[in-house]
Amino acid sequence: MDLTVTIGNGKLPNPVGVASGTFGYGSEYESLIELSKLGAIYSKAVTLEPRPGNDAPRLVETPSGMLNSIGLANVGVERFLTDKMPFLARQACAVVCNVAGSGEDDYLRVVERLETHPDIFGYEINVSCPNVKHGGLALGTDPVLVERLVRRVRGLTRRPVIVKLTPNVTDITVVARAAENGGGDAISCINSLVGMVIDVGARRPVLPAGCGGLSGPAIRPVGVALTYRVSRAVSIPVIGIGGIMSADDALQYLLAGASAVQIGCATFVDPSIPGRVLSGIADYMTREQIACVQDIRGLLQ
């Protein structure tokens, strides 16, 4: 059975990864699951300087999901390289660094620094964070800016460049094509949707930042639909994200056109979900006599 997934000039061992920001820097989950079974760990966003993130509370539960407003809290690229990469480099799975910034130059400087480490598989360029004032949605909703940024990142690296898109646009295919034209090797689809929860008694939003990013099973049908549309608009692989809790959910994304998937806040409920999703996909392939996971993509009727 062939579970590998080709992204640019790299190969993931299997299609099931864990989504950025929901899995820390990997070591947090070491005692809970076998990290070697993952296809990839997508790191927490890495920025040029350390960021403390937004004020608490940063999370609030919603029907079938949650709203977060972390604000890209992270240790910054230098400490990522010295403190976090040694652990990640020892893992059998691919390490994809999620890169964020307040402007184009920030992204480029982070990638330049990460290029010095030999054990990074590739980059997931986060142009879709709903929880920051600069560099997030303002960048990711403008196809001209996305294409320019991706082209400049492309100029810095031969490693796979994956562009993570926001669903908070009128037509995601326009931005997806811009990422492909800029030289992106794959599209991650989707980041969280903008949402708000109001405390009626206090007459104010529960999150101090006002809005946050909605994730979890509530957004799965949106993620599947956008994966379907994006995979038909571009010829590079699409990595489906949003509300995956089971192998069946992941198979929806693969049938819709994804080459791989990421599991986000499901691991908050049960850290063993990525392993069970992978074995469920393998069971499905055995049952349906599919030798190669990439062949699932063409099977939607």
Ligand SMILES: Cc1cc2nc3c(=O)[nH]c(=O)nc-3n(C[C@H](O)[C@H](O)[C@H](O)COP(=O)(O)O)c2cc1C
């Ligand atoms: C607490 C939290 C933090 C996140 N941080 C990041 C981040 O740093 N970079 C990023 O690209 N996406 C981030 N995301 C978005 C997830 O990677 C994912 O796209 C989203 O949660 C949808 O997947 P899910 O429904 O499986 O959680 C974060 C999500 C959550 C819940």
